[in-house]
Amino acid sequence: xxxxxxxxxxxxxxxxxxxxxxxxxxxxxxxxxxxxxxxxxxxxxxxxxxxxxxxxxxxxxxxxxxxxxxxxxxxxxxxxxxxxxxxxxxxxxxxxxxxxxxxxxxxxxxxxxxxxxxxxxx
Amino acid sequence: xxxxxxxxxxxxxxxxxxxxxxxxxxxxxxxxxxxxxxxxxxxxxxxxxxxxxxxxxxxxxxxxxxxxxxxxxxxxxxxxxxxxxxxxxxxxxxxxxxxxxxxxxxxxxxxxxxxxxxxxxxxxxxxxxxxxxxxxxxxxxxxxxxxxxxxxxxxxxxxxxxxxxxxxxxxxxxxxxxxxxxxxxxxxxxxxxxxxxxxxxxxxxxxxxxxxxxxxxxxxxxxxxxxxxxxxxxxxxxxxxxxxxxxxxxxxxxxxxxxxxxxxxxxxxxxxxxxxxxxxxxxxxxxxxxxxxxxxxxxxxxxxxxxxx
Numbered sequence: 001x002x003x004x005x006x007x008x009x010x011x012x013x014x015x016x017x018x019x020x021x022x023x024x025x026x027x028x029x030x031x032x033x034x035x036x037x038x039x040x041x042x043x044x045x046x047x048x049x050x051x052x053x054x055x056x057x058x059x060x061x062x063x064x065x066x067x068x069x070x071x072x073x074x075x076x077x078x079x080x081x082x083x084x085x086x087x088x089x090x091x092x093x094x095x096x097x098x099x100x101x102x103x104x105x106x107x108x109x110x111x112x113x114x115x116x117x118x119x120x121x122x
Numbered sequence: 123x124x125x126x127x128x129x130x131x132x133x134x135x136x137x138x139x140x141x142x143x144x145x146x147x148x149x150x151x152x153x154x155x156x157x158x159x160x161x162x163x164x165x166x167x168x169x170x171x172x173x174x175x176x177x178x179x180x181x182x183x184x185x186x187x188x189x190x191x192x193x194x195x196x197x198x199x200x201x202x203x204x205x206x207x208x209x210x211x212x213x214x215x216x217x218x219x220x221x222x223x224x225x226x227x228x229x230x231x232x233x234x235x236x237x238x239x240x241x242x243x244x245x246x247x248x249x250x251x252x253x254x255x256x257x258x259x260x261x262x263x264x265x266x267x268x269x270x271x272x273x274x275x276x277x278x279x280x281x282x283x284x285x286x287x288x289x290x291x292x293x294x295x296x297x298x299x300x301x302x303x304x305x306x307x308x309x310x311x312x313x314x315x316x317x318x319x320x321x322x323x324x325x326x327x328x329x330x331x332x333x334x335x336x337x338x339x340x341x342x343x344x345x346x347x348x349x350x351x352x353x354x355x356x357x358x359x360x361x362x363x364x365x366x367x368x369x370x371x372x373x374x375x376x377x378x379x380x381x382x383x384x385x386x387x388x389x390x391x392x393x394x395x396x397x398x399x400x401x402x403x404x405x406x407x408x409x410x411x412x413x414x415x416x417x418x419x420x421x422x423x424x425x426x427x428x429x430x431x
Contacts, residue, residue: 035429037362039136040186040385043429058136060185060384062431100313100330100427104304104408107311 002081006030007049007088020056021046021076021087032076032089039063039078048072051085124204125294125319128326129194129246131276131339132180133386134187138164140383141181148359149341149388150269151179154249155224167224170341171252171262172271176225179273179339186384186431188336190239191276192226193294198244205230207293218243235289236280237334267359268352270341274391275324277338279331279430284312286328291317299323299397300372300404302411313408316372323373323394335430338379340389346376352390353378364425371417372406386431
């Protein structure tokens with residue numbers, strides 16, 4: 001049984017053998033951003049600050065890049081801790097739940113900014 | 123008539139054994155061929171019980187997401203006509219020889235403005251439907267799992283849905299049945315579009331997002347009861363369900379979304395209304411996008427526009 005320390009809060013949870021990081025978090029009552037829960041979308045990534053883990057299934061290179069495999073990025077739905085882990089949650093505060101509307105809003109903001117800075121017509 | 127239907131969806135999976143369990147045992151597709159791609163990847167070909175061509179789904183081991191789509195044209199001459207329209211649109215088109223895809227004839231291949239690979243062909247080896255054509259029963263007696271009859275449609279993402287809509291209209295003669303727009307004014311932006319060439323409410327849909335991504339590909343069911351039954355089976359088989367049975371405002375279709383073992387999103391889709399080219403296009407404004415996508419909850423879930431493969 002491994003321990004996961006969840007930053008930024010420092011909360012400590014126990015995780016059963018063979019459970020993924022995500023399963024451990026959920027069994028301990030945590031809600032976090034999840035997607036397909038099958039290793040395909042990459043939404044559930046967290047950062048491992050200390051400790052190591054192993055993926056329990058093959059993970060596509062398009063989901064975890066070579067750089068991410070080395071920099072502590074952890075696809076939580078497929079990662080099983082080898083030992084105690086310290087992880088950092090991503091995007092834990094402001095959660096944009098509708099990126100499509102977010103993109104449209106960003107474009108509208110850009111247009112408004114461009115209009116406000118455009119030189120006045122003669 | 124040019125393009126008749128979405129002929130095949132060719133997708134990547136990370137583990138073929140798990141994928142076969144899903145598409146064969148849970149979805150109930152019929153395996154028609156197993157081979158190895160020229161690149162050395164395992165592939166499995168499937169058809170639904172009510173499809174007559176050799177395959178409509180191709181799984182290829184090695185990653186996630188869509189490899190390409192095949193579109194079946196009614197006449198052989200349609201291929202050249204579509205090739206010319208694609209070139210006029212500004213696309214680079216290459217010829218595809220019979221056998222490049224097992225059991226698929228000559229055709230063309232091009233990469234769309236959305237960075238998806240489309241193939242157009244006219245012939246594919248005919249196997250026949252499971253119930254046959256002579257005094258056929260309405261369904262096979264021994265369906266496996268959900269027993270989906272056929273591939274239905276797909277939804278993809280790209281940075282410029284308006285340009286992709288124009289491609290599908292200009293090159294494939296598709297027409298839009300439903301749109302999501304930022305406003306009803308002429309200078310609106312297009313956030314999403316649903317298109318078809320025939321009475322099927324949509325064969326391809328496009329929403330704004332990253333280039334070249336798969337949102338889902340869908341299988342056809344008749345109605346609510348089948349969608350509910352499918353959802354029951356998904357739970358029995360511990361499939362990761364994305365959205366439990368509901369209705370779309372857009373298309374009026376009844377739906378359940380779920381993920382295959384690699385994280386590719388699937389849908390079973392029933393009902394909807396008949397499309398006609400002269401039917402006015404339904405327009406949804408972005409403030410009603412929740413109701414358009416999920417009619418009952420009227421709220422987009424966090425995953426709908428962010429979970430892609």
